[in-house]
Amino acid sequence: MGCVIAVDLGATNSRAAVLDQNGRMAKKVEAKTPAGGADPAILTGFLSGLITRVCGGTLPDDSTGIGLSAAGPVDIRQGILLNPPNMPFRDVSLTGPLSEEFGIPVRMVNDCHAGILGEAYYGAAKGRRDAVYITLSTGIGAGVLANGRILLGRDGNAAEVGHFHVDDTYDLTCGCGHSGHWEGYASGKYLPWFFAQWCHYHGRPHWGPDTAEDIFHSAREGDDDVLRFLGDLSRINARAVSDVIVAYDPELIIFDGSVMRSNADLLLGPIIDAVDRYLRLPEMVMTGLAGDAPLLGASVIARGYDTGYGDFESMIG
Numbered sequence: 001m002g003c004v005i006a007v008d009l010g011a012t013n014s015r016a017a018v019l020d021q022n023g024r025m026a027k028k029v030e031a032k033t034p035a036g037g038a039d040p041a042i043l044t045g046f047l048s049g050l051i052t053r054v055c056g057g058t059l060p061d062d063s064t065g066i067g068l069s070a071a072g073p074v075d076i077r078q079g080i081l082l083n084p085p086n087m088p089f090r091d092v093s094l095t096g097p098l099s100e101e102f103g104i105p106v107r108m109v110n111d112c113h114a115g116i117l118g119e120a121y122y123g124a125a126k127g128r129r130d131a132v133y134i135t136l137s138t139g140i141g142a143g144v145l146a147n148g149r150i151l152l153g154r155d156g157n158a159a160e161v162g163h164f165h166v167d168d169t170y171d172l173t174c175g176c177g178h179s180g181h182w183e184g185y186a187s188g189k190y191l192p193w194f195f196a197q198w199c200h201y202h203g204r205p206h207w208g209p210d211t212a213e214d215i216f217h218s219a220r221e222g223d224d225d226v227l228r229f230l231g232d233l234s235r236i237n238a239r240a241v242s243d244v245i246v247a248y249d250p251e252l253i254i255f256d257g258s259v260m261r262s263n264a265d266l267l268l269g270p271i272i273d274a275v276d277r278y279l280r281l282p283e284m285v286m287t288g289l290a291g292d293a294p295l296l297g298a299s300v301i302a303r304g305y306d307t308g309y310g311d312f313e314s315m316i317g
């Protein structure tokens with residue numbers, strides 16, 4: 001067994017790593033994801049540059065594969081990224097061009113599916129059969145391990161829990177165009193907008209926090225309105241996590257994502273307190289992988305994790 005290259009293509013930042021034959025991360029690099037452009041080649045060129053950089057110029061002789069974790073809907077059979085973040089076009093073919101350039105198989109899954117694989121092989125879900133990985137970051141999504149296997153769905157987008165319906169009171173519109181979706185309230189991108197609408201609804205002055213972090217900072221300072229707002233946010237988070245529990249009956253839920261990792265002290269306890277007690281309550285924990293779960297999961301995919309998608313296997317390399 002040789003080494004593999006793992007790439008995590010995020011909406012804001014992207015990372016690449018080389019993992020040696022023992023699965024240890026030998027080298028890691030990071031770069032800002034391109035913020036726009038009219039040509040799909042910008043994205044493939046960016047990823048190719050990141051891979052070349054982490055390898056120090058050329059791929060190690062014993063490289064056996066490249067694994068790609070990508071934010072946003074994907075078509076894993078075709079290796080296509082659908083609706084790439086920050087970009088004005090709809091589809092970008094990634095695995096084909098990269099495989100052709102580097103001469104080794106390239107396989108792709110969405111970032112949340114990579115996250116649960118990372119947790120299953122390196123983190124809290126090791127040895128578990130039924131676990132869910134939930135990320136609250138720029139967006140919200142989940143990866144599911146069911147009966148010890150990753151749940152992929154038709155194109156590789158199963159468990160898009162950010163688009164679970166969670167609220168009718170504020171009726172906010174999600175980035176997908178529909179209303180009442182979890183991501184349209186609790187994601188890093190939409191939280192400041194939710195707070196503005198919350199102030200408007202309750203007739204409270206809105207002092208215009210620009211980021212989710214500004215809101216959590218004010219909560220720590222004891223701002224009464226923000227604390228009441230967080231109560232409502234927790235109700236919505238718990239609604240969504242309750243739906244996750246009844247959908248997948250997991251023994252373990254692992255939370256990750258920049259919003260959750262920076263504010264677990266304010267967010268995790270209220271979710272656990274308020275989720276429905278209908279099915280047996282799963283264990284709910286924060287990730288111990290410090291943001292590397294998707295990257296580690298991409299390395300698992302690079303090593304040829306058997307997805308059970310026969311034609312997915314034949315599309316690669």
Ligand SMILES: [Zn+2]
Nearest residue numbers: 163174176181
């Ligand atoms: Zn939505």
